[in-house]
Amino acid sequence: MAAEEGKVDPMKQFTIEPLMGSDWQLGDGLNIAFTNSALWMAITAVLVTLFVAGGMKRELVPGRWQMAVETMTGFIDDLLEANVGTAGRKYVPYIFTLFMFILFGNLLGLVPLGLIPHMHAFTFTSHFTATGVLAIMSFSIVLIVGFWKHGLHFFSLFWPANTPVFLAAPISLIELVSFMVRPFSLALRLFVAMMAGHVLLKVLASFVIAGGSAGAGLGLLVGVPSFILMVAISALEILVAGIQAYVFALLTSLYINDAENLH
Amino acid sequence: MDAQAAALLGAGLAAIGAGLAALGVGNVFASFLEGALRNPGAADGQQGRLFIGFAAAELLGLLAFVIAVLLIFS
Numbered sequence: 001m002a003a004e005e006g007k008v009d010p011m012k013q014f015t016i017e018p019l020m021g022s023d024w025q026l027g028d029g030l031n032i033a034f035t036n037s038a039l040w041m042a043i044t045a046v047l048v049t050l051f052v053a054g055g056m057k058r059e060l061v062p063g064r065w066q067m068a069v070e071t072m073t074g075f076i077d078d079l080l081e082a083n084v085g086t087a088g089r090k091y092v093p094y095i096f097t098l099f100m101f102i103l104f105g106n107l108l109g110l111v112p113l114g115l116i117p118h119m120h121a122f123t124f125t126s127h128f129t130a131t132g133v134l135a136i137m138s139f140s141i142v143l144i145v146g147f148w149k150h151g152l153h154f155f156s157l158f159w160p161a162n163t164p165v166f167l168a169a170p171i172s173l174i175e176l177v178s179f180m181v182r183p184f185s186l187a188l189r190l191f192v193a194m195m196a197g198h199v200l201l202k203v204l205a206s207f208v209i210a211g212g213s214a215g216a217g218l219g220l221l222v223g224v225p226s227f228i229l230m231v232a233i234s235a236l237e238i239l240v241a242g243i244q245a246y247v248f249a250l251l252t253s254l255y256i257n258d259a260e261n262l263h
Numbered sequence: 264m265d266a267q268a269a270a271l272l273g274a275g276l277a278a279i280g281a282g283l284a285a286l287g288v289g290n291v292f293a294s295f296l297e298g299a300l301r302n303p304g305a306a307d308g309q310q311g312r313l314f315i316g317f318a319a320a321e322l323l324g325l326l327a328f329v330i331a332v333l334l335i336f337s
Contacts, residue, residue, distance in 0.1 A: 011336070082311060185322055192325040247318045250311060 008206035010199045014126055037130065040122045044104045051100070072100065079250060084257045091256055094141065098134065099249040106194060106241030110234065125244075126194040128187060135187035138252040142182075146259035157262055186251055193244050197237045204230045270334045277331035284324020291316040 018033035026032050055062075055069025062070060076096045080088030102125060109123025124130045146154040158175040160168050204226045211223030264272075295313045299306035 079311070082308075188329065189318065189322050189325060192329055193321070196325065196328050243314070243317075247314055250314055251318060254315070 008202060008209060010202035010206065013120070013122075013198060013202060014195065016127070036122045037124045037127060040105070040108060040124050041130070044101060044108055044124070047108070048097075048100045048104050051104075072096070076249065080253050080256075083250070083253045084260055087260050088253065088256070091141075091253070095249050095253055098138070098252060099245050102134070102190065102248055103242065103245035106245060107238070109194065109198070110237055110241065123194050123198060125190055126198055128191045131187040131191040132183075134190075134248070135183040138186065138255065139183040141252075142255045142259045145256065149260065150262060154259070154262070157258060182251075182255060186248065190244050190248055193240055197233070197240055201230060201233060201237070204233065274331040274334040277327045277334065280327025280330070281324045284320060284327065287320035287323070288317060291320050 016035045016037050018035050019039060020034050022031070022033045024031060024033045052069055055066040057063075057066055059066060073092070073096055076099055077089070077092055080091055080095060084091065105125045106123065109121050109126065111121045113119045113121045146157070150156075158172040158179065160171050160175075163171065207226040208223045208230070211221070211226065212219040214222075291313065295306075295309070295316075298309075
C-alpha cells in the first residue's frame, strides 16, 4: 500500500539504499554494495571499539572511563556466572560483543541526526536480516558447543528425565519445536521491538506535521499533545533499547547454558 | 467486503493481541514487585527470571504486531 501524496510514510525510514555506487558485483550476481545499514554497523563497531579501547589502560586505580568499561564487562560476567556457572567465563567475549553491538546500534538509531539536513540515523537492528544473522550466530554456538561437548548425548536435551514414555514422547516433540524456534524468536523480538518504536515515533511525528499545517486550532489540539507524547515515547525507547540488548544477551546465555550443562 | 478491507480489519483485530500482551507484561512486573516488596533481599537475585518472563510475554505482543504489519503491507 503506497503512501498517498503529502503524507508521511512511516516505513520510509527503513529503506536500505546503496551509498557509494550500487554495482559492487561479486561474481554470480551477488551485490555487496555499501548501504546505509552497513555504514551504521561500521559506525557502531568503531564506537564500541573506541569505548572499550579507552578503558583498557589497566590502571590499579581506575579512572571514570575504565570504570565505565569495567562495569559493562562485570555486568556480562555476572550474567554468565549466574546463568551458566563457572563454565560460562569463556563466553564473556562473545556475549559482551553481542550486547555492546546491539546496545550501541539501538541507541545510535535514536540519535536525532535528522536535525542536520541530508542526514538521518538508521537503526540496523530494525531489520530482520541484521538481527537474524546475530541470532543464527548465537544458535550456531549453542549447536556447536552442545555437539562438541556431549556428542549425540546432546539430544537428551529433548527427552525429559524420569517421565513415562507415553508422556515423554509428546513432550520431546514440543521441546524440539521450542528449540528450533529459538533463533526466530530471538531475532524477531529485537527486530520488531525496534521497528515498532520507530514506526510509532514517525506516526506521531506525522500527526504533529499534519496538525500544525491544518491551522493553529488543530495544531494546539493535536500537534502539541502528540509532540509531548513523542518526547515521552523517545524516553521509553531508550529504555527499550537497553532492555532488548539485555534480553538478547540473557537469552543467548540461557541457551548456552543448555548446551554447556544439558539439564 | 473486498480483500483489502478484510486485511485492514484483521490488522485492527491483531491490535487486540498487543493489548493483551500489555496485560501480560504488566502482570509480570506487578507480580515481581509484589514479591520483591515482601522479600527485598531476594529481589536482586531474581532479576534475570523477571526479564525472561518479560521477554516471553512481550514476544507474543510483538507477534501480533508482525501479523498486523503483514496484513497491511502485503
